[in-house]
Amino acid sequence: MDTVKEEIIRLVSALKRSGSAAVLRYIDGSGYFTCGCYSHHMEGGGLAKHSLEVYRFMCKHAGDLLPESVVVAALFHDLGKTRASDGRGHGVRSLDILDECGFELKPDERIAIGNHHKMSSDIISCRLRRILLFGDCDSTRRWKQEHGV
Numbered sequence: 208m209d210t211v212k213e214e215i216i217r218l219v220s221a222l223k224r225s226g227s228a229a230v231l232r233y234i235d236g237s238g239y240f241t242c243g244c245y246s247h248h249m250e251g252g253g254l255a256k257h258s259l260e261v262y263r264f265m266c267k268h269a270g271d272l273l274p275e276s277v278v279v280a281a282l283f284h285d286l287g288k289t290r291a292s293d294g295r296g297h298g299v300r301s302l303d304i305l306d307e308c309g310f311e312l313k314p315d316e317r318i319a320i321g322n323h324h325k326m327s328s329d330i331i332s333c334r335l336r337r338i339l340l341f342g343d344c345d346s347t348r349r350w351k352q353e354h355g356v
């Protein structure tokens with residue numbers, strides 16, 4: 208866990224944004240490094256571990272996204288899970304925390320963090336629809352080849 212914490216602190220510290228220091232103070236005192244992530248890694252420290260895994264995944268698949276935006280979206284998307292649910296969704300609570308810290312978000316980052324759960328669900332449901340309609344990925348590729356798509 209110490210290496211996870213160290214890497215996250217290093218990445219956030221490198222951000223050249225107003226509010227970065229306040230976000231670091233928040234995550235250090237909020238349970239971000241000690242609580243589980245109820246939907247991914249339930250063990251202690253799972254929230255930070257999950258966020259770092261998302262960062263690493265996004266680095267491989269980010270395309271033309273700005274590296275700083277990858278750090279922000281990946282590491283901060285689940286900050287809201289450090290607070291009790293209020294019925295609005297943890298993405299919205301994540302934005303509340305960042306706003307309270309005075310963290311400067313770009314519009315696309317705000318959309319990604321606030322809607323990441325919905326966007327992930329849409330991606331997954333789209334993939335499931337393709338699998339249900341066309342079978343596995345090989346079947347999908349085969350169908351496309353046969354139909355010139």
